[in-house]
Amino acid sequence: MIITDVSVTVFAHTTRRHADTAGHAHPGPAHQVEQAMLTITSENGQSGHSFCPPQVVRPDVIEKFVRKVLIGQDHRDRERLWHDLAHWQRGSAAQLTDRTLAVVDCALWDLAGRTLGQPVYKLIGGYRDRVLSYASIMCGDELPGGLATPEDYGRFAQTLVQRGYKGIKLHTWMPPVSWAPDVKMDLKACAAVREAVGPDISLMIDAFHWYSREDALRLGRGLEKLNFDWIEEPMDEQSMSSYKWLADNLDIPVIGPESAAGKHWHRAEWIKAGACDILRTGVNDVGGITPALKTMHLAEAFGMACEVHGNTAMNLHLVAATRNCRWYERGLLHPFLEYDDGFDYLKSLSDPMDADGFVHVPDRPGLGEDIDFDHIENNRIR
Ligand SMILES: O=C(O)[C@H](O)[C@@H](O)[C@@H](O)C(=O)NO
Numbered sequence: 001m002i003i004t005d006v007s008v009t010v011f012a013h014t015t016r017r018h019a020d021t022a023g024h025a026h027p028g029p030a031h032q033v034e035q036a037m038l039t040i041t042s043e044n045g046q047s048g049h050s051f052c053p054p055q056v057v058r059p060d061v062i063e064k065f066v067r068k069v070l071i072g073q074d075h076r077d078r079e080r081l082w083h084d085l086a087h088w089q090r091g092s093a094a095q096l097t098d099r100t101l102a103v104v105d106c107a108l109w110d111l112a113g114r115t116l117g118q119p120v121y122k123l124i125g126g127y128r129d130r131v132l133s134y135a136s137i138m139c140g141d142e143l144p145g146g147l148a149t150p151e152d153y154g155r156f157a158q159t160l161v162q163r164g165y166k167g168i169k170l171h172t173w174m175p176p177v178s179w180a181p182d183v184k185m186d187l188k189a190c191a192a193v194r195e196a197v198g199p200d201i202s203l204m205i206d207a208f209h210w211y212s213r214e215d216a217l218r219l220g221r222g223l224e225k226l227n228f229d230w231i232e233e234p235m236d237e238q239s240m241s242s243y244k245w246l247a248d249n250l251d252i253p254v255i256g257p258e259s260a261a262g263k264h265w266h267r268a269e270w271i272k273a274g275a276c277d278i279l280r281t282g283v284n285d286v287g288g289i290t291p292a293l294k295t296m297h298l299a300e301a302f303g304m305a306c307e308v309h310g311n312t313a314m315n316l317h318l319v320a321a322t323r324n325c326r327w328y329e330r331g332l333l334h335p336f337l338e339y340d341d342g343f344d345y346l347k348s349l350s351d352p353m354d355a356d357g358f359v360h361v362p363d364r365p366g367l368g369e370d371i372d373f374d375h376i377e378n379n380r381i382r
């Protein structure tokens with residue numbers, strides 16, 4: 001099962017999602033962006049694939065690190081290959097990122113599944129084949145009829161419940177919105193959603209990520225009155241002691257870290273420090289399915305839930321192979337976008353959701369992404 005090739009295909013992808021200065025997505029006119037598909041091929045001609053922005057797998061990263069570690073190796077040795085690649089990070093002048101480790105690890109898992117004709121979550125050890133999903137709403141905006149007012153959030157929340165969602169997470173307003181951040185407005189949006197959906201829908205918030213301790217405490221105390229399930233990333237996650245302080249002062253569960261560096265090692269420190277009540281991981285955040293699984297199991301050993309950041313097949317398989325998380329994060333959603341339209345380079349959704357709010361894991365080999373190779377070839381850039 002020797003790896004004989006590692007290649008990258010960059011192709012044009014049409015989307016209506018536009019990123020703001022903090023990397024948060026908002027709706028806009030359809031435009032073309034570059035997308036990359038990393039392909040790892042073994043000696044029997046089987047390939048595994050994973051998708052990411054092209055800069056994550058740019059040629060110098062592939063040549064200097066990825067090909068050096070993978071070519072000639074047994075693709076089944078994912079644990080060793082992950083450590084071998086992670087070893088190169090320290091001396092890479094920050095050029096070899098956790099995101100690159102993640103896309104390589106996912107392609108290796110996809111290769112294993114496609115080779116054996118099995119879905120990845122079954123290779124890991126399946127726990128469930130459908131997962132309850134929460135609607136992860138995009139950050140607020142200043143678009144009339146979009147997510148510009150608390151009432152907009154309330155109206156959108158009602159449509160999400162009608163679609164079948166049993167949980168909703170608000171990303172509230174952040175710069176570059178002119179008047180954001182604003183705790184009072186955050187709480188007005190949360191109150192409007194609670195009023196709109198009633199007491200039985202689970203609600204969570206993912207707020208402005210740089211509030212002060214006082215503002216985060218004020219926000220948390222307000223959410224407790226609205227019976228929210230968790231408060232997420234209200235302060236800079238580089239300050240673990242601030243989260244310890246917040247968790248000590250709030251009853252509402254504090255979840256994290258999402259964006260903090262340090263992979264599963266740093267998440268162990270958050271548990272040890274008492275900086276969160278619910279742990280958080282994500283395939284892209286910690287360097288792949290391999291380390292994300294370790295994070296899930298670490299939390300389980302402490303009797304803690306670990307909720308997974310992000311959508312797409314890689315995170316869905318992680319959730320389907322573990323017991324100690326309640327949700328799949330489906331999003332990001334907006335009144336102006338139709339999430340179920342999917343991606344133009346996939347023939348079908350990787351996370352189809354039924355009318356009861358359950359996402360069903362496609363019973364297809366590997367990560368199960370229904371890749372439209374003709375579309376990719378016809379839109380190939382390099
Ligand atoms: O880029 C980001 O910060 C993420 O997409 C974020 O908006 C969202 O996915 C998140 O924080 N979920 O919890």
Ligand SMILES: [Mg+2]
Pocket residue numbers: 206232233258309
């Ligand atoms: Mg988040």
